[in-house]
Amino acid sequence: MHTDSRAAEVLARVFGYESFRGDQQAIVDHVISGGDALVLMPTGGGKSLCYQVPALVRAGTGVVVSPLIALMQDQVDALTELGVRAAFLNSTQDWQDAREVEQSFLTGQLDLLYVAPERLLTERCLALLDRGRIALFAIDEAHCVSQWGHDFRPEYLGLSMLHERWPDVPRIALTATATDATRREIAERLSLNDARHFVASFDRPNVRYHIVEKQDVRRQLLDLLRQEHPGDAGVIYCLSRNKVEETADFLCAKGITALPYHAGLGTEVRARNQSRFLREDGIVMVATIAFGMGIDKPDVRFVAHIDMPKSVEGYYQETGRAGRDGLPATAWLAYGLQDVVQQRRMIDESQGDDAFRRRMGSALDAMLGLCETVSCRRQRLLQYFGQTLTHACGNCDNCLTPPQSWDGTVAAQKMLSAIYRLWKERGQRYGAGHLIDILRGKKTPRVIENGHDTLSVFGIGLELSEQGWRSLLRQLLAQGLLAVDHEGYGTLALTNESRAVLKGERTLILRRETDRKEKNSTTNRGKNLQPDLPVGAQAIFEALRQWRADIARDHGVPAYVIFQNATLREIALARPDSLSALAHVNGVGVKKLESYGKSILECIAEFEAAT
Missing domain, CATH: 3.40.50.300 (P-loop containing nucleotide triphosphate hydrolases)
Known part of the structure; x- marks a missing residue:
């Protein structure tokens, strides 16, 4: 042959x-x-x-x-x-x-x-x-x-x-x-x-990419789960073990079945939680990146990051666990200024040599670029892997609700001037919160104690909210116009590139963060996806899912090991009335036809007799 x-x-x-x-x-x-x-x-x-x-x-x-x-x-x-x-x-x-x-x-x-x-x-x-x-x-x-x-x-x-x-x-x-x-x-x-x-192409057209600015991340996460993915299986990634457990406890208190997974848990606990995630419907796994590689569960409807990943490769690998069945899924990420500062500091304090730090810095810059882009996320993501998407995808937050941009040159000059004056005149460096207080004219005890209310930059930044200034600082860090001084506990310092902005030689067009309401209609979740089943077929599909769950429980395996949802959907649409007809359904091989064929036909017949 x-x-x-x-x-x-x-x-x-x-x-x-x-x-x-x-x-x-x-x-x-x-x-x-x-x-x-x-x-x-x-x-x-x-x-x-x-x-x-x-x-x-x-x-x-x-x-x-x-x-x-x-x-x-x-x-x-x-x-x-x-x-x-x-x-x-x-x-x-x-x-x-x-x-x-x-x-x-x-x-x-x-x-x-x-x-x-x-x-x-x-x-x-x-x-x-x-x-x-x-x-x-x-x-x-x-x-x-x-x-x-x-x-x-x-x-x-x-x-x-x-x-x-x-x-x-x-x-x-x-x-x-x-x-x-x-x-x-x-x-x-x-x-x-x-x-x-x-x-192969890295494009996953069924996955909708959505990146938001951290405000109240627990509330934002809860809104995502309740409004977009009620009852869905998903994975939530956190950077630290403590945040994993705190987030899982928070979600459980809100009535969502969430399990923790990180390397600090006992082997039996990790194995038990992973088994439940694979075998039960609607489980949310809250995990560090120790979880997920090789997970074959096809019906993960969302992957959420509540801390910024260290690289685009890591981000793509982790979000790839959503929507393996080809149906609509969400890749959601919340990040903020503190994420950027923390990641920069971790790179600067790492034990690697200069080449390692440069490599990690470049990876972080690429991740920041994906977060801050005002263009199609998918185009930017594929570009990182050396592939070109010739048209905007229509299935990311920037395509569905295009962000606004603004000329942030003057605001950037105010922030850079404040940092420059504190260092030049007083030899002092400060973190984001204190700098924003100075620009917004807030007479906090720390501002008054240090005499910073007498600076010429005090109160000159009332045009932006605290959140607006944090967004600007994040973008300045992303563009290399500011650096994190790890010896100063995360304080901010100017870079060689800062001078061109201060002297008015460089214009900065920045992304304006707004409370953009995402379009959550499934019609906006990508093109050429499998359509919703007709009412009759949907009912058969649910009956087949229950049949599959019973079989999987008896065999002690995850439900998708018996049949994937895509196969059950095709069976529900075709309503085969014979083994030969069932054999033509994708995903039904000889062994599975022999093992389950008669049982599937009986399930369909019972459903039709009852309706």
Whole structure:
């Protein structure tokens, strides 16, 4: 059988899909024929099929290197439901279970074997793999090898030896997020220099990007959940463990089921909370970035950040967990001046060398640029990854409600003058709050005690509110016109670029923050999305969801492992009345048709008989 037909047959028989999407066909054919590949594909784009199909076509076992020990069971369960012979080796198993998996591998009874990188690199595991037949190596979450990245895992650096030890076994490295520089680093560190690169579009048109200025962030977050996403599953990211727990407690007190997740919690607590998030509907996970990589839950309707991420790569990776099913989802971020000051200070105080600090500073600048842009967010985001969107997306806050801009040159000169005079005349530096008090003419005890009410700049900034001045300061920091003096506990200092503004040689057009009301109609959430189901089909869909929930509970797996929502929607629309008709629905392979076909037809028949 020709490579193309073998892959297509596996895709239809096992996974229930009639055709590949995007670059999947080319990637699959390349790996089946023995070629190495580096695959960049957004979350929800179908990366797993790119190694699962070749592993089923090629002789031997596909070895999948994954850092996600906590999720391996779910990944194996999902494959088992499809009739794929899959297993894992990791530290959660006792020696008897591990021995059974090893014997299955040696006797050729496994299609896919998931292994954590630290386990793979042990002499015992390497010797085991030497004795079996390997179809391919798949290195998932390959960005973990990047020492500049947000998810660096030192054990990934050892994976370059795979090529040396098994030179004839094809390798495929996969990630959802990488700039050109990160992609080159992945190829170099994994010895994939001769690999073919496949870079899909990073555009996720179903995800609506919305970035707001922090005012009362808890209230803002609560409004988002109640008005936009009542009862929806979602993830809320915080920078600190304390904020994770405080936010989860706050939401629970407001009647929202929220669970905390961070590295400081016990292993059992983290595992229990993650399991509930994956298996139950409508759970909100409040987490640090320790949570989320590899999460396959398709119906996450929102990802919210209540602290500014450190980089666009991290932001894109985290927001990519929303809307994996292709339905409308929200990526919401609230940030403020204090976020910028804190991030600058963390970079300045880091233990890295100058090159590291410059790299982190550039990453932060790019993130600030995305936050402060007055143009289409999606265009700016894709531009960061070296891709071009020729038209505004129509599905971000800037497109839906265009922000106002204003000439902030004079206001900036007032602020820079205040900072200059305090330093030049008195050798003093202060933080944002005190500077704003001076400009707004507020006679606080600190202002009076320091005699700052006698300065020529005292009271000259009444045209802006305190929030307005904070917005201006944030934008000055974003444009490099101010710096954070970490030795002065976050005080503000002029930069070389400040002089041109003070002398009137540079005009500043700034973003004006307003209480813009977002358009929350689903018609504004992107184009070419799946439409709402007709009333009758929606009722069948809900009946099928309940049927699926019961099956998943009996099997002890997340509901989406049985069938994803997209498949249930298609069934609800088609209302198949026979197994042959059901077999033509995307996502219904031979094994699932055999396991659940009659039960699905009975569910539909019962619903129609009752209506």
